[in-house]
Amino acid sequence: MSIPTTGLTRDFIYKVLEQVKDPEIPVLSVVKLNIIHDVRIDGDTVEVDMVPTFAGCPAIDVMKASIVKQLTEAGVKEVIVHVKFKQEWSTNQITDEGRQVLKDFGLSPPPKYEGELTLETLAQAECPVCGSKNTQLLNSFGPTACRAIHHCLDCNETFEQMKPL
Amino acid sequence: MNVEAIKNLLYRLADDKLIIGHRHSEWIGMGPILEEDIAFASMAQDEVGHSQAYYRILHELGEGEPDQIAFNRKAQDFTCCQFVEFPIEDYAFSLVRHYLFDMADKVRLQALKASSFEPLAALATKLAREEKYHQLHAQTFVQQLGRSTEEARLRMQSALNEAYPMAFSMFEPTVHTESLAKEGVQPLEDTLMKQWRVEVEAFLRSSNLQIPHVEDLSSYFGGRSGHHTEFLQPLLSEMTEVFAIDPTAKW
Numbered sequence: 160m161s162i163p164t165t166g167l168t169r170d171f172i173y174k175v176l177e178q179v180k181d182p183e184i185p186v187l188s189v190v191k192l193n194i195i196h197d198v199r200i201d202g203d204t205v206e207v208d209m210v211p212t213f214a215g216c217p218a219i220d221v222m223k224a225s226i227v228k229q230l231t232e233a234g235v236k237e238v239i240v241h242v243k244f245k246q247e248w249s250t251n252q253i254t255d256e257g258r259q260v261l262k263d264f265g266l267s268p269p270p271k272y273e274g275e276l277t278l279e280t281l282a283q284a285e286c287p288v289c290g291s292k293n294t295q296l297l298n299s300f301g302p303t304a305c306r307a308i309h310h311c312l313d314c315n316e317t318f319e320q321m322k323p324l
Numbered sequence: 325m326n327v328e329a330i331k332n333l334l335y336r337l338a339d340d341k342l343i344i345g346h347r348h349s350e351w352i353g354m355g356p357i358l359e360e361d362i363a364f365a366s367m368a369q370d371e372v373g374h375s376q377a378y379y380r381i382l383h384e385l386g387e388g389e390p391d392q393i394a395f396n397r398k399a400q401d402f403t404c405c406q407f408v409e410f411p412i413e414d415y416a417f418s419l420v421r422h423y424l425f426d427m428a429d430k431v432r433l434q435a436l437k438a439s440s441f442e443p444l445a446a447l448a449t450k451l452a453r454e455e456k457y458h459q460l461h462a463q464t465f466v467q468q469l470g471r472s473t474e475e476a477r478l479r480m481q482s483a484l485n486e487a488y489p490m491a492f493s494m495f496e497p498t499v500h501t502e503s504l505a506k507e508g509v510q511p512l513e514d515t516l517m518k519q520w521r522v523e524v525e526a527f528l529r530s531s532n533l534q535i536p537h538v539e540d541l542s543s544y545f546g547g548r549s550g551h552h553t554e555f556l557q558p559l560l561s562e563m564t565e566v567f568a569i570d571p572t573a574k575w
Contacts, residue, residue: 215373299457300366
């Protein structure tokens with residue numbers, strides 16, 4: 160991808176960012192995760208505001224570096240990425256397209272919840288294989304900080320879920 | 325705003341998390357079952373990550389780089405409470421400590437969400453959600469073991485008898501406590517302690533455990549002013565072993 164002849168646009172930046180994936184969920188882009196909060200263009204410089212998913216997620220630095228790399232390769236002269244806690248982010252904000260991508264990948268998408276995240280919500284998951292909601296939480300702690308392990312009581316599949324947060 | 329008081333609070337919050345995180349990490353490869361090995365490893369990652377987030381705010385307020393703060397201070401410069409310093413002992417002690425610590429964290433974060441110091445309020449909102457997983461884990465296992473066999477209950481009770489008096493050190497007041505409350509940064513430690521106490525005592529009773537009598541709530545005070553147990557220095561020496569080889573190395 161290269162910069163349109165008419166100059167840098169937000170659309171173009173978002174298209175490039177679609178190639179930046181969360182390394183722990185390699186099918187999900189930072190755009191579908193909805194963690195890009197703002198993109199500002201000032202001449203040759205692009206500033207990107209990003210919110211972290213988990214505060215202690217080691218993938219934050221990888222995603223930050225990947226944003227700089229992709230945009231630089233696309234021809235942007237200077238890229239500045241700000242990681243900000245100010246904006247609120249929850250897994251409710253993952254786009255519908257993002258949820259579908261997760262399902263296709265075999266990961267149960269985080270259930271949408273209203274108001275405060277409750278302990279009951281943490282136990283809910285939809286089986287990505289048969290679609291059943293008759294499932295059981297086996298362990299809140301899976302192979303990465305953002306994944307939990309559940310078991311489907313209908314089709315007997317044990318599956319991973321991207322945790323609601 | 326009283327910046328010194330805010331920095332002092334941030335150091336306390338961060339140091340508690342860094343040290344408990346390191347203690348949790350000591351269960352890696354040692355857990356009683358594989359699932360618990362993974363759980364403690366994940367919680368360690370969360371807590372160390374949370375400490376880093378607090379250290380970042382400190383850095384924005386003019387303190388050193390997060391890595392330097394975490395790895396390049398002497399024991400007496402740490403302001404963690406003594407509760408988090410004690411060795412992991414057996415699984416029962418670690419589980420009970422994790423429960424008491426994370427319930428205190430819950431009460432504190434809930435209060436900090438309304439902090440007048442905006443960066444702290446924003447971070448607390450985020451951390452409060454992540455910490456739900458720690459609460460769920462702690463509550464599930466404390467309750468299951470407390471209501472399990474007589475041996476399990478006795479072991480949990482003995483761990484609680486040991487850990488409970490220590491836990492009050494999480495709420496040790498400092499010279500800044502009142503000014504922080506006055507400025508709406510954080511309620512008084514005593515207020516948080518009382519809230520925590522009501523919640524944990526009800527839950528522990530419902531898990532078949534008796535609440536130990538605590539004569540003197542200040543028995544384990546000192547950590548907030550740099551007076552630590554004999555266990556902190558060996559922990560720091562181990563934690564900083566690699567860093568100390570070359571403190572200026574780029575990773």
